[in-house]
Structure formats: C-alpha cells, structure tokens
Amino acid sequence: MLLIPCPHCGPRDETEFHYGGQAHVPYPGNPNELDDRQWAEFLFYRENPKGAFAERWLHSTGCRQWFNMVRDTATYDIQAVYRMGEPRPTTTPPGGGSRATGGPTGPSAAHAGTPASPEGARP
Amino acid sequence: MSADKLPEHPDFLWRNPEPKSSYDAVIVGGGGHGLATAYYLAQNHGMTNIAVLEKGWLAGGNMARNTTIIRSNYLWDESAAIYEASLKLWEILPEELDYDFLFSQRGVMNLAHTLGDVRESIRRVGANRLNGVDAEWLEPAQVKELCPILNISDNIRYPVLGATYQPRAGIAKHDHVAWAFARKCDQLGVDIIQNCEVTGFLKDGNRVVGVKTNQGTIHTEKVGLCAAGHSSVLAEMAGFRLPIQSHPLQALVSELHEPVHPTVVMSNHVHVYVSQAHKGELVMGAGVDSYNGYGQRGSFHVIEHQMAAAVELFPIFARAHVLRTWGGIVDTTLDASPIVSTTPVDNMFVNCGWGTGGFKGTPGAGLTFAHTIATGTPHALNRPFALERFETGALIDEHGAAAVAH
Amino acid sequence: MADTQQLDTPQDIPRDLHGLRRSPASLLHEVFAAGSTGGVVELSELEFLTMAGIRVDPQSETATRIASVTDGLPAHCGDVTGGGTNGKPDTAVLWLGPTEFLVVAPPDAHETLGGTLVPALVEALADGQGQVVDLSANRTTFELTGPRARAVLEKGCSLDLHPRVHPAGTALSTEVGGIPVILWKTAEDTYRILPRASFATFLGSWLLDAMREYASPEVP
Numbered sequence: 001m002l003l004i005p006c007p008h009c010g011p012r013d014e015t016e017f018h019y020g021g022q023a024h025v026p027y028p029g030n031p032n033e034l035d036d037r038q039w040a041e042f043l044f045y046r047e048n049p050k051g052a053f054a055e056r057w058l059h060s061t062g063c064r065q066w067f068n069m070v071r072d073t074a075t076y077d078i079q080a081v082y083r084m085g086e087p088r089p090t091t092t093p094p095g096g097g098s099r100a101t102g103g104p105t106g107p108s109a110a111h112a113g114t115p116a117s118p119e120g121a122r123p
Numbered sequence: 124m125s126a127d128k129l130p131e132h133p134d135f136l137w138r139n140p141e142p143k144s145s146y147d148a149v150i151v152g153g154g155g156h157g158l159a160t161a162y163y164l165a166q167n168h169g170m171t172n173i174a175v176l177e178k179g180w181l182a183g184g185n186m187a188r189n190t191t192i193i194r195s196n197y198l199w200d201e202s203a204a205i206y207e208a209s210l211k212l213w214e215i216l217p218e219e220l221d222y223d224f225l226f227s228q229r230g231v232m233n234l235a236h237t238l239g240d241v242r243e244s245i246r247r248v249g250a251n252r253l254n255g256v257d258a259e260w261l262e263p264a265q266v267k268e269l270c271p272i273l274n275i276s277d278n279i280r281y282p283v284l285g286a287t288y289q290p291r292a293g294i295a296k297h298d299h300v301a302w303a304f305a306r307k308c309d310q311l312g313v314d315i316i317q318n319c320e321v322t323g324f325l326k327d328g329n330r331v332v333g334v335k336t337n338q339g340t341i342h343t344e345k346v347g348l349c350a351a352g353h354s355s356v357l358a359e360m361a362g363f364r365l366p367i368q369s370h371p372l373q374a375l376v377s378e379l380h381e382p383v384h385p386t387v388v389m390s391n392h393v394h395v396y397v398s399q400a401h402k403g404e405l406v407m408g409a410g411v412d413s414y415n416g417y418g419q420r421g422s423f424h425v426i427e428h429q430m431a432a433a434v435e436l437f438p439i440f441a442r443a444h445v446l447r448t449w450g451g452i453v454d455t456t457l458d459a460s461p462i463v464s465t466t467p468v469d470n471m472f473v474n475c476g477w478g479t480g481g482f483k484g485t486p487g488a489g490l491t492f493a494h495t496i497a498t499g500t501p502h503a504l505n506r507p508f509a510l511e512r513f514e515t516g517a518l519i520d521e522h523g524a525a526a527v528a529h
Numbered sequence: 530m531a532d533t534q535q536l537d538t539p540q541d542i543p544r545d546l547h548g549l550r551r552s553p554a555s556l557l558h559e560v561f562a563a564g565s566t567g568g569v570v571e572l573s574e575l576e577f578l579t580m581a582g583i584r585v586d587p588q589s590e591t592a593t594r595i596a597s598v599t600d601g602l603p604a605h606c607g608d609v610t611g612g613g614t615n616g617k618p619d620t621a622v623l624w625l626g627p628t629e630f631l632v633v634a635p636p637d638a639h640e641t642l643g644g645t646l647v648p649a650l651v652e653a654l655a656d657g658q659g660q661v662v663d664l665s666a667n668r669t670t671f672e673l674t675g676p677r678a679r680a681v682l683e684k685g686c687s688l689d690l691h692p693r694v695h696p697a698g699t700a701l702s703t704e705v706g707g708i709p710v711i712l713w714k715t716a717e718d719t720y721r722i723l724p725r726a727s728f729a730t731f732l733g734s735w736l737l738d739a740m741r742e743y744a745s746p747e748v749p
Contacts, residue, residue: 001422002414008627009606009701013687015424016704019413021368040514044366044457048355050417061709062702063606063626073369074417 005081008063020056022046023068024088050074054088129225129296129401136302137181137309142316145342146174148496149334151321151357152349153177154186155297156474156481158304158315159489160347160496162220165311167490168497173313174343176336178320182301185351185481188419188451190374190396190408192387193483194231194292196251196258201507201519202460203254208504209487210291216486222303224296225401231292232266234390234436236281243523244287251289259288270386272439279435281393294387294398297482304489324361330469331361347472347496349488352417352452354475363467365475366513367454370411371421372479373429375448379403383439391523393432405443407433411453411479420450453478458518463492463505472496473510546641552576553669553729557737564737566744570675572736574729575721578670579638581647582662583622583630591657598653599632607699609713620646623700623711631664631711633723639665668711669729673736674719677743682720684739686712706735 002014028034028042047053053073058066070080070091079091148164150157153175164170177183193213195206217223235244244260251258263275266286275283305315316338325333325340333342348357352369380403389396394410409429412421426448434441455478456462462476474492477484491505501509512518554561554574565571585592587602596602601610603624611621620634638644650661673681679690685706689695700713708731711723724732 001424012703013424014422015707021415036514040366041364044513045364046366046368048365048368048415049359050353050356050369053415055415061704064629065626071414073415076416076418 002076002078004057004059004069005078006059006062006065007067007081007083008065009059012059012062016059016061018058018060020058020066023054023056052079052091056084136306137315139317140314142174142176142314142319142336142338142341144340145333146172146314147343148173148345148347149341149343150175150347150349151334152184152351152353153181153305153315153317154184154349154351155182155301155304155485156351156477156488156492157347157349158182158301158308159485160349160474160492161308161313161315161489162304162311163489163493164497165308165313168493170497171312174341175308175313175315176319176321176334176341177315177317180317181305181315182298185451185453186297186301188372188374188449189297189482190398190406191294191297191400191482192231192292192389192396192398192480193226193295194289194387195256195483196231196233196247196287196289196292197256197521198247198250198523199519199521200254202521203251203256205487205491205504205508206484207254207256208490209484212486212490213295213483214291216303220303220307222299222306224299224303226293226295227401228291228293229386229398230269230288230290231387231389232261232270232286232288234266234286234388234392235284236390236392237284240392241284244285247523248287251287257289257291259290261286261288270384270388272383272437273388274436274438281390281432281435283436286388292387294400296401300485321357321360324468324471326362326468328469329467331471345470345472345496347474347492349474349492351475351477351481352454354454354473358466358473361466361468361471365462365473365510366456367462367476368415369417369452369454370414371416371418371450372408372411372453373421373425373448373450374406374408375426375429376400376407376446377405377440377443378446380405380443384437388436390432390436393436395429395432395436397433397437404446405440408479411455412450417452418450419452453481455479458512459521460519461488461508462510463488463495464501464509464511465495465499466510470499547577550577553726554671554733557730557733560737561733564740564744566675566740568675569743570673570677570681570740572733572740573672574733575670575672577636577639577665579632579634579636579644579646580664580668581632581634581650582664582667583632583650583659584628585630585654585657585659586628589657589659591654591659594653594655594657595650595659595661598649599630602630607701609698609700623713625702625711633670633713639663666726668723668725671722671724671729671733671736672715672719673722674716676718677740678718678720680743681736681739682712682722685735688712690714692717706732706739708732708735 003011004017005011052070054070057069066084068082071078080089147170150161157175161175195210197203197206235241248258248260262285263283267275320337321334323335324331331346350357355365355367358365384399387398397407400406409425454475456476463474466473472495474488491502494502561572599622603610608624609621623631625631634646638646647663654661697714697716702711708724708728713721
C-alpha cells in the first residue's frame, strides 16, 4: 500500500487515489499533421522506466484534484509531488545525496499553502 | 492429485556452462517463453549453437509467479488461433519433452455475473466454436454441478448467472514445465546461462551484433528478447520503444487441503480466479495493481478485494488461510494482446506484452517466436501480433477475454 | 410513453410530502437503536440535512459574496467554518477541495420547508464563475457518538484520528469501511459520517458490526 502525499490533503492511503499514468504527455497541437507513427506514439507509447517516473494521480476520494508525482518504479519511493502544469522537478536517484523537491513524504509547503499536519487537518 | 504422484528428479537437468564468445542466436530471458523459444529454435530450425541468458535463476520471474491456467477461449480469430495452437502443443508436450509436468485438463469456467457478462460470454462461446475451440455455455445449475463449492444463490452481490466452459483447458505444474524445456534444450546443445544480466547491446549500424553482459560480451547473429516485465528496459538499451507498461500482478496460495475444487473458476467481474493445485493448495490470482511497478510486489488492498470476492463465491474458503502472497511484473499492452515481432533494430526480435496471461502462451510463443527469429519473418500465427499494429490500427482488443483474469 | 404523460397534477400530490419521505438508512433505525449503548457508543441517522455544493475560486469576488451568506469559506483541508460544531445546529461549510465546499444546514433550511439557504447562495453566485447545487439528497448523515466512537471508526479508517491531529471541528473526505465518506468530527467523541445515499445501508450495517464488541462489558 502506497502512502501518497496529496499536495492538498497530506499523506493518504493509495486506495483514495486513482492512477493516471505518465505525466507531461501533451495533446498534439495539431493532430491532423501527425503521421501514423507519431499518432501511435501519442496513443500507445508511454515511458516505462525502471526507476524515477513522473506520473499523474487523482485524489478521487479526497480533494478530487489531479497532481503529479515522481516515484521510483523499482523501490516505490516517492521522490516529489508537484502540481499539474508545473515542470518535473529534478530528483536525485537513491543514494545520491539530497532529496527531491517536495520531500519524500510531505506535500511541499510552497505548494500546499500551509503545512499540513499528517492527515491534512490543521490543529 | 497428491504429492506422491510428483515425478522423480535427477540431481541436474541441465549444465551450467560458461558463456561462449559467440552464438548464432541469443535469447534474453530464461523463463518459460525464453526456454520454449530456444527449444523450438533447436528442434524445429536446427539452431543449436544458441544461448539463453537469465539474469537471475532459471524460471524465477513470472514463470514462478503465475497461476498456471491454460486455456484458449479468446474472442478474436487471431487470438483464438495462437492460443489454440498453444493449447494443442500443451497436449503433446509431455510426451515430446518426455516429462510429465502434470498438465491437467480439468476445464476452465469463466463466470458471468451481469446481463452484460452473459451476452459477452455467449458471444464468445459462439466465436470460439467458429474457431474450433471447445466452448460451452453453462446455466447456474450446471455450474454448480461441475463445481459444487460455488455459491450460485442469487442473494450475493454479484450472483452467478452462468459461465463459459472450456473442457480442454486446465493447469500444469509451472516449474516442471520450465525444467522440462530446460532439460530438452540442454540435451539439444543449448547453453542456459544463469546469473547473466544483459547490460547493453553491440550494434553495427542498425544491426545488433552482440550482447554486453555482466559475464562479458557475447557476439551473436540474432537476439530474441523474452523478458516480460523488463522488456521496456531492454528495448531502451537497444534504442527503440515498446508500447508496454509494467504492472505488479499478485497471487496467493492457501495451505494444503483435501481436493475440494475440481476445475478452474475465473471471474473477470469480481477479479478473482481460483484453482486447486496438485498438492492441494488453493491458488488464487488478483487483478493488476493500477500503477507501473518493477517491484515484484503490489498493494495489500488488491489482495483484500480478491479475498472478499473469493469468499463470497466460495463460502467454504472462509476457513482457509493465506499461506503466501507474491507479485510478478506483467508487461501489458493497450489492446491486451501480446507482441511477437520484428523490431526497428535489424536481427533483433521481441516477444512481450503477454500481460497477465503469458503462461498459457508459453509453447505458442516459443513456436512462433523461434520461427520469427530463425527465418526473419513472422509465422502465420504471430503475424497479426506485430509491433506495426499500433500504427496501422489493426489492434486485437482482447480486454473482454483477457483483461484481468487468467 | 403514454403512461409517462399522465403526470400527477399538483392537487394529486399530498400536501405533507415530508411525512412520506424516507431517509436512505431508515430501514436501519431500529437496529441502530438496538445496537447503541448509552455512554459507550451510539449510532443514529440525522435525516434530511440540507446540503449545498459550492464550486468557486476562493480568491474571487464571487467567493466573497458567497462567503457573506455562509459566514465564511474554509481555507484548508480539514477546515470547517460556521456552526455545526459543539452541538450548535447552525449552517456549516466544509472544505472538500481547493475550489469545492459543502454547506450543511438543518433540514428546515431547505426551501421546501420554508428555508432560504440554496436560493440565497444562488443569488450570491449571480453570474459569477462557479456553481451552487442542491445536494441535500446526495448524502445522508450518520452520527456516531460516545467514548468508543473513535475506536469504532479506527477499524475501517486509515487516518490518524487521535485528537492531537484530528481535533473537533475537522471534516475530511476519506474512506470508512472502504466507503468514500466525509468524516466530520463535530465534538470530542462525536462524529458525523456522510456517505452517499446508496452506500448508507452498507455503511450503517458495517458500523453496527464494528460497534458490537463494545455492547458487552469490558473484560478486565
């Protein structure tokens, strides 16, 4: 069970979330200009790295907001959480020293507005 | 049906050779598919100067982690053809490999729980029969007759409204299958090299000419990738992409019980599939975890959900205990059909995308992939399963027959 | 289609509609009472609370107008503004998301009982960006109260419900017994649990089952 740090609600069980696959896949600016290969790439080809992967998640049972997350697909370590539309932050591979933006478990204070307590409730 | 019927084993079924400096072909991945491919390359195409490279131990990946269900009742012509060919090979392989791996044609039921399920199932029975696949539609009473421990009452959340049934389907003992192929490969001169991880490929222009491994560089004319969940990683090393997503898929067994479950029951709708292995343990599989993962482990709630469904369908299981759970890494495609194909790299071939159902396809994949590697062109059975289908749009959408349960 | 054209005329509709209403968990009221133990843990359904869903950018002028009706909008996850805490049955606003809020008010705030809540919110929304939707029939409300209430919830909720991190006056969208709910702690030892109507009987039965052990005297 993943414990996923929602940028709005704080860490919650994976069962409250819906997976959205690879992040940062823009809809083609003009689909009519794509050839078959490019259209296939857009429809069917997604990154599938063993290691850090930027992916989309929806906190469907909580705040119902989409957000992005960088997660290691081999260790399941969550390296960064950031909002939709923001560029992927640089993250450091395991053993590479300092942690990624957003921290391993808590939502980024800059993103969440106010630091959330463990479950997002403020005392 | 009991442990004392298991075959005797010699101490060694295959050699553990050092890799040679070159081979006519190298198969990456020493699971069922890799071993079957090597076997058919040697047996059908006379290619015996070949090696199977396995980064861990032989058949320790998905081949050791599946629920051993074998069936061929797929909807579309292309799938029915390759899976039925595979099933026919299963029927002759124990004799051909001279190894009784306990292939037991005890039948497989796919339950229908909704009106939509019923319509889809009856359609599939019709499609199966047109393709020469044995298939029947069973009413709930017939379901109960075949599998008395199933709860067919209508006061459960998803009542059993009927089932498709394939009598020739069944299960086999998965590691014995791998050993059977490995022994025969070895006898034919194939080098099976364990603890040999591929770290890169040697290319001459767009042609693959060798494999870099942790045991040194191996030159080869041809490379066949049979790495299931790790196919994308290998493809990236080779410089091309695959439309594959790797997900955790979990399964579990109970402790040993007296025979209570005579067939195989699958339910896509409630995400559970159950059989009773020869030794007596109940073997159950769940649905894939939603996220991409190479961790060979999934989330507990998936198991919990599966157990809830299993106990409702089989009230008798409420008294069983979970002995072990585990996960494998399944390579899924968006049309739930495999890829057995040439690749953008010359002389490199790929067999992947079998998703949650690779075990049953083991001989079929091996036969057709060996043909593809040996001749450079696909076998008639795997031609529709080429990478190009994602560009042409000729997808083989088997979500109905394949999506979750195998 | 003929039968659907035979609509009832207004005279045919009984005047006392409220006498005919059935709440989503009404079939469980007797077992709720039987399964409750005074001073330990008690479960009941608060029927027909008025609820309105609001979607609005909290930084906008529209939000300011709406906030003047609701006596403020909560700013963060878990926040509740207005009454509804400590037993005060006033209008409260629960944070559901950064631009989504749920107004919960007593039954008679609904216009069918002469209330003005939803029309007032609609009026405040005016032509601003956002929406106000009457969601009174969407969810029902359970009230779980007593010293064992937290222990009951902890059997099916993975949040940390310790008062240190989950004080009274907190409302969170989460899961209880696998069911998506809003869990609203209105006072120490008192929780409102808001499942969607179709989950009410399941969750009610689940809660009863979770309460059962506390009906017996504690074994020392």
